[in-house]
Amino acid sequence: MTNSYFNIEHLLELTNNDINFVKELAGVFCETIPPMADEMQIACDESNWQAVSQLAHKLKPSIDTMRIESIRDDILQIESRTKQNIELHTVPALVTKVCEVVYLTRDELMASFLK
Template identity: 40%
Template sequence: MSKLYSKESLSEVAGGDEDFMAVVAHTFLEEIPPDLAALEDAIQNDNKELAYQFAHKMKPNIEMFGIEILKDIASIESWTRTSKNKTAIADNIEKVSSTLKTVFKQLEEDFPQ
């Protein structure tokens, strides 16, 4: 299975330093899973303000890792400023969730503790 994150992007951020890449990966694995859970809960509870905060907070990390879900994150952010029901972004949050959960597994394999 091909990687859903870009090791090249991570290497670029870390200046090619493998140890620093591991630190960045481990930090991602510490911070993003709880943020993802909070985003999912906020959407489930129709808390648009909180959903926006978590989607926006996650964006720089997703971009830094070259994960191809920025359009979905943007759609979630846009949804928070509408009166639309959460079903309008069901596909977006599903893609974000499944993609990130796969990335978590890949990072754990690539950067074991």
């Protein structure tokens, strides 16, 4: 699948081609992941690196599962750098990027499954 933020083939494989459950997952993603990304953005704005690290840790499995390739490495970097307190100046840009892609993914999911 090209020009897509997430990998529908992988989702179908994960759910044994259960399209209804894919729709349910899309709904859960749209409800829970963007608010979590928002929280990370706020924590980042406040330079609360411990909170950023924890939220990145929480976001990681969902981003992995959805195969949102454009930010898979970024979320790992955010977690790792905030946990180790290294290269913190690079973190805000990464967080902003992750948040943007999460919202774009949400829009795409809503358009595809939740119309």
